[in-house]
Amino acid sequence: MILYNIRLLPELSGGVSAEHGYLEIQAGKIKMVSATELTTIPANAINCQGMTLLPGFFDLHTHLDLLGFSADCQGEPLEMLVKSAKQANCYLKHGFTTVRICGSQYRISQYVKEMVEQGSINGPTILSAGKILGTSAKEKNSGIDELDYFQDGPWAFVKAARKEFAYGADFIKIYASGSAFNPTGIPLNPIMTKEEISAAVRAATEANSYVAAHAHADQAIRNCIECGVRTIEHGTYMSQATLNLLVQTPNCFWIPTLSAMFVSQTEPNERQFWLSRLQPMLEQTSGILSQAYVAGVTLGFGTDSAPDGKQYAKGIEFQYRQKYAKMKNIDILLQATKDSAAIAGFAGKKGELKVAYDADLVLIAGNPVEDLSVLSHQPKSVWKAGKLVFSI
Numbered sequence: 001m002i003l004y005n006i007r008l009l010p011e012l013s014g015g016v017s018a019e020h021g022y023l024e025i026q027a028g029k030i031k032m033v034s035a036t037e038l039t040t041i042p043a044n045a046i047n048c049q050g051m052t053l054l055p056g057f058f059d060l061h062t063h064l065d066l067l068g069f070s071a072d073c074q075g076e077p078l079e080m081l082v083k084s085a086k087q088a089n090c091y092l093k094h095g096f097t098t099v100r101i102c103g104s105q106y107r108i109s110q111y112v113k114e115m116v117e118q119g120s121i122n123g124p125t126i127l128s129a130g131k132i133l134g135t136s137a138k139e140k141n142s143g144i145d146e147l148d149y150f151q152d153g154p155w156a157f158v159k160a161a162r163k164e165f166a167y168g169a170d171f172i173k174i175y176a177s178g179s180a181f182n183p184t185g186i187p188l189n190p191i192m193t194k195e196e197i198s199a200a201v202r203a204a205t206e207a208n209s210y211v212a213a214h215a216h217a218d219q220a221i222r223n224c225i226e227c228g229v230r231t232i233e234h235g236t237y238m239s240q241a242t243l244n245l246l247v248q249t250p251n252c253f254w255i256p257t258l259s260a261m262f263v264s265q266t267e268p269n270e271r272q273f274w275l276s277r278l279q280p281m282l283e284q285t286s287g288i289l290s291q292a293y294v295a296g297v298t299l300g301f302g303t304d305s306a307p308d309g310k311q312y313a314k315g316i317e318f319q320y321r322q323k324y325a326k327m328k329n330i331d332i333l334l335q336a337t338k339d340s341a342a343i344a345g346f347a348g349k350k351g352e353l354k355v356a357y358d359a360d361l362v363l364i365a366g367n368p369v370e371d372l373s374v375l376s377h378q379p380k381s382v383w384k385a386g387k388l389v390f391s392i
Helices: 068-072 077-093 105-117 154-166 194-206 218-227 240-247 268-294 316-323 329-343 372-376
Strands: 002-008 018-026 029-034 045-047 052-055 057-062 096-101 125-128 132-134 148-150 172-175 211-215 231-234 253-255 361-364 381-384 387-391
Touching (some): 002 052, 057 329, 077 105, 105 125, 172 194, 194 211
Parallel strands (some): 132 172, 172 211
Antiparallel strands (some): 018 029
């Protein structure tokens, strides 16, 4: 199959720049990327009418079964599985072809992952953390079923991590600080010791994997960096000194989630509560994130949102990185593709339009380098491994 009359961005296409180029797909991989205008049109070619072709997007911090419909499924794991399987397809409708599920009730994301891999349902490539590991200091879980493990002490974290890997986890998620999502949470507090963090990291390393750490508090972030955690999730109250440590630490990456601070509630009292709680966090994160961006820190792309929510529908993470962190459009696109692919372990396989890479593709009306708001709408078409999985 050939997609022709496409705009190619050189930063995402191995240096190939074109307004009317073409890309050839064979056996789910990219066979050719060319800036040349196609003159002889084969029967299997698709005219993309000058639209922009991008690599499939990555969301390195999302939840398949925690948000939205999950409140109606508490205590009903089979119902939650059915609805989660349906929701997996929503990622594709917004151009996200690879996602990391950072915590899943009943480990449902593992089962949805198997369904996608077996071809039973359409969905993105899924990396799943299974249940989240926390300590007894973790706040009451607000009625969310079968999401967290609570334990204390290094050996308990080794056992819990090993259990998650035994159940099919791709990586381990820990709670190193309090939560903002929980109304009773205190995000400024570390809630794991360095010994406990190191134990989880050791268990993950033994399984040829890594740890992702929910960490708002500066001391929690610093502890995670020093203990070998691979990805810092949120990073809200990171100080300049801790940012400097991150810059100096190879193989540790920050996954900001600005869209998690988007307030969608409309009931006045509820909306005011969340605005007063989340807006200061958004402003705090954006300030240090802007400094990290200027310093050249490799940043992953995460939303901490569900694919059926307003954050996805409106492209909030793209917008907020531009608006609040003052990032250039092309760099945001790189974070959502090439950079996140490298962080997630897909370097050389996904995240760019290059020969032999997976043909995970997103066709966008307009030029997002000039106008990022084109990502506030659904893409024209999406392909995963060369198969058309969404089109409008």
